[in-house]
Amino acid sequence: MKSQQVRLAKRPKGEPTAENFEIAEAELPAVGPGQMLVRIIWLSLDPYMRGRMDDARSYAKSVEIGEVMGAGTVGQVMESNHPGYAEGDFVLGMFGWQSHVVSDGNGVRKLDPALAPLSTWVGVMGMPGLTAYVGLLDIGEPKEGETVVVSAASGAVGSVVGQLAKIKGARAVGVAGPDEKVRYVVDELGFDACVSHRSATLRDDLKAACPNGIDVYFENVGGPTLDAALSLMNPFGRIPVCGMISMYNTGPVGGDADRLPALMRRILTDRLKIQGFIVSDRGNRHKAFMKEVGGYLREGRIKYRESVTVGLENAPKTFIGLLRGENFGKQLIQVSEDPTRG
Amino acid sequence: MKSQQVRLAKRPKGEPTAENFEIAEAELPAVGPGQMLVRIIWLSLDPYMRGRMDDARSYAKSVEIGEVMGAGTVGQVMESNHPGYAEGDFVLGMFGWQSHVVSDGNGVRKLDPALAPLSTWVGVMGMPGLTAYVGLLDIGEPKEGETVVVSAASGAVGSVVGQLAKIKGARAVGVAGPDEKVRYVVDELGFDACVSHRSATLRDDLKAACPNGIDVYFENVGGPTLDAALSLMNPFGRIPVCGMISMYNTGPVGGDADRLPALMRRILTDRLKIQGFIVSDRGNRHKAFMKEVGGYLREGRIKYRESVTVGLENAPKTFIGLLRGENFGKQLIQVSEDPTRG
Numbered sequence: 083m084k085s086q087q088v089r090l091a092k093r094p095k096g097e098p099t100a101e102n103f104e105i106a107e108a109e110l111p112a113v114g115p116g117q118m119l120v121r122i123i124w125l126s127l128d129p130y131m132r133g134r135m136d137d138a139r140s141y142a143k144s145v146e147i148g149e150v151m152g153a154g155t156v157g158q159v160m161e162s163n164h165p166g167y168a169e170g171d172f173v174l175g176m177f178g179w180q181s182h183v184v185s186d187g188n189g190v191r192k193l194d195p196a197l198a199p200l201s202t203w204v205g206v207m208g209m210p211g212l213t214a215y216v217g218l219l220d221i222g223e224p225k226e227g228e229t230v231v232v233s234a235a236s237g238a239v240g241s242v243v244g245q246l247a248k249i250k251g252a253r254a255v256g257v258a259g260p261d262e263k264v265r266y267v268v269d270e271l272g273f274d275a276c277v278s279h280r281s282a283t284l285r286d287d288l289k290a291a292c293p294n295g296i297d298v299y300f301e302n303v304g305g306p307t308l309d310a311a312l313s314l315m316n317p318f319g320r321i322p323v324c325g326m327i328s329m330y331n332t333g334p335v336g337g338d339a340d341r342l343p344a345l346m347r348r349i350l351t352d353r354l355k356i357q358g359f360i361v362s363d364r365g366n367r368h369k370a371f372m373k374e375v376g377g378y379l380r381e382g383r384i385k386y387r388e389s390v391t392v393g394l395e396n397a398p399k400t401f402i403g404l405l406r407g408e409n410f411g412k413q414l415i416q417v418s419e420d421p422t423r424g
Numbered sequence: 425m426k427s428q429q430v431r432l433a434k435r436p437k438g439e440p441t442a443e444n445f446e447i448a449e450a451e452l453p454a455v456g457p458g459q460m461l462v463r464i465i466w467l468s469l470d471p472y473m474r475g476r477m478d479d480a481r482s483y484a485k486s487v488e489i490g491e492v493m494g495a496g497t498v499g500q501v502m503e504s505n506h507p508g509y510a511e512g513d514f515v516l517g518m519f520g521w522q523s524h525v526v527s528d529g530n531g532v533r534k535l536d537p538a539l540a541p542l543s544t545w546v547g548v549m550g551m552p553g554l555t556a557y558v559g560l561l562d563i564g565e566p567k568e569g570e571t572v573v574v575s576a577a578s579g580a581v582g583s584v585v586g587q588l589a590k591i592k593g594a595r596a597v598g599v600a601g602p603d604e605k606v607r608y609v610v611d612e613l614g615f616d617a618c619v620s621h622r623s624a625t626l627r628d629d630l631k632a633a634c635p636n637g638i639d640v641y642f643e644n645v646g647g648p649t650l651d652a653a654l655s656l657m658n659p660f661g662r663i664p665v666c667g668m669i670s671m672y673n674t675g676p677v678g679g680d681a682d683r684l685p686a687l688m689r690r691i692l693t694d695r696l697k698i699q700g701f702i703v704s705d706r707g708n709r710h711k712a713f714m715k716e717v718g719g720y721l722r723e724g725r726i727k728y729r730e731s732v733t734v735g736l737e738n739a740p741k742t743f744i745g746l747l748r749g750e751n752f753g754k755q756l757i758q759v760s761e762d763p764t765r766g
Contacts, residue, residue: 301688304685308688325692340681340682341684342687345684345687350666351700352700355697355698358692358693358694358697360695
């Protein structure tokens with residue numbers, strides 16, 4: 083049995099290109115005792131993967147040169163010598179950018195396809211949803227009537243942040259790029275407002291959308307959106323730092339004025355809290371998340387959108403596009419057929 | 425009855441000079457019904473007062489031109505028509521840089537001189553002590569065996585931060601300026617180590633003093649000490665931001681490399697929490713503070729040092745010296761005789 087794989091060919095400098103990836107086949111070992119063969123169906127692409135392509139110190143181990151790119155995946159068991167899994171079972175695992183894998187079940191969870199569509203286990207019901215949940219509720223702590231701003235608002239994390247903020251009684255304001263996403267965030271997801279980071283008057287637009295200032299800024303992107311949001315934070319504002327997509331591809335920057343002293347002064351004067359978090363530290367919140375967000379999803383109070391690219395071989399270029407904001411909603415690679423979809 | 429006063433003459437640009445202050449006399453009104461005349465004994469000088477000399481938006485109202493400089497004070501009632509106070513009572517109030525005041529008792533508290541020396545009510549038992557308490561315990565949350573670093577370690581706030589950290593089972597490391605203060609912090613206050621921010625090898629010194637990295641950095645000064653501490657923060661580190669003495673006298677800085685993107689990246693990667701706080705928001709902690717820190721003080725587990733300048737007319741130059749770090753311990757102006765001191 084062969085597995086098609088996407089491996090890290092060389093480390094990117096700045097924005098990754100096709101040359102940083104290598105598509106290859108590997109011969110899988112035979113399925114030993116206590117093991118199973120899994121066919122990958124859904125592969126999740128997420129901005130954090132860019133950080134793992136560097137060898138800089140980070141919160142997670144770097145991908146090594148020649149190693150398969152890591153990712154959360156949903157698959158189906160094709161053959162099993164594992165007592166806990168039978169042929170045909172659906173599973174969630176960190177199997178990476180590949181088509182098949184032999185697993186001993188370590189870190190794997192069985193999925194009930196009746197509970198939620200298979201692909202959502204790497205989206206709104208998975209890591210991105212939990213990221214939104216713990217960042218907004220545990221760090222952002224929005225109160226009724228407050229204003230929550232979230233960048234990358236149409237994305238897998240941002241869309242849940244804003245909808246949860248609304249459910250908690252806050253005003254939800256998104257920041258997105260193209261008009262189509264800006265409209266979607268308001269018309270489909272029900273945010274109170276959304277502005278475009280492409281606007282030359284971003285700060286004024288955001289100010290107009292937040293007449294009472296910003297109490298929670300959920301940080302996904304960095305760059306000019308961060309600057310605009312910072313300038314509008316209310317006293318006692320909270321900034322959960324989830325990611326900084328716009329910074330992932332840039333190295334240290336020189337030559338600009340140093341904004342750190344002004345930031346520190348703002349933090350003091352307005353008693354701001356800026357806190358980084360990573361979803362993998364927050365496993366203790368998984369059960370509460372599943373119950374609460376699962377409920378909203380079934381009730382139709384939380385909506386989501388998927389951006390599906392078919393074929394593992396398209397993962398590199400889709401990932402490069404994701405870092406540029408070319409996806410619309412949760413980015414997935416469909417590696418093989420999903421038998422639960424009509 | 426006349427009150428000698430120090431008023432704001434003009435707003436400073438950068439470091440204040442004598443010209444920013446004006447010493448004058450004001451005729452006090454007669455003591456009306458429900459009022460009392462108070463003679464100021466102890467006047468507290470604190471770095472935050474520099475911020476109030478600016479007209480920039482800040483957490484507290486600016487001092488107006490021609491207005492008496494604000495300050496916490498301890499005084500004695502000389503004459504009273506107030507039912508709650510009798511002649512001879514000692515009181516704590518925000519009476520400012522002056523010798524006498526007529527008060528209606530609003531915001532005033534009676535002090536028991538048997539509980540603690542009068543001067544400590546504007547020091548270790550007052551605002552600076554409470555600042556250390558809430559910043560360290562509520563935001564820093566040090567755990568046993570962790571490392572706490574505090575800048576301005578021999579000062580009114582820093583000295584309490586380090587001693588409280590020790591009591592809570594943490595390793596306490598100070599940053600101070602001159603050798604004399606560095607020695608005092610270790611030999612007298614019992615910190616585990618102290619380094620000098622004047623050292624050309626500050627970062628290496630701090631690294632050597634913190635072999636397990638830094639879990640809590642209590643920020644009092646900004647500048648190179650902040651940079652050094654940031655570079656040594658452990659994952660999940662906490663930075664309570666209490667003040668930035670080194671930044672108070674500087675306006676916006678240009679030309680240096682922008683350190684904000686790197687800071688945001690560190691916050692994310694290491695899940696740091698940076699949170700500003702101001703003691704006046706934390707009145708709900710006053711009772712717990714009084715009980716706990718009062719107990720440590722009586723048991724001799726928390727020590728303090730005072731830097732006393734006699735004479736209200738010396739307040740401006742003493743304050744200018746405080747901003748330069750020339751004080752050693754809690755800076756006080758003795759405005760008139762303290763009858764409880766031998």
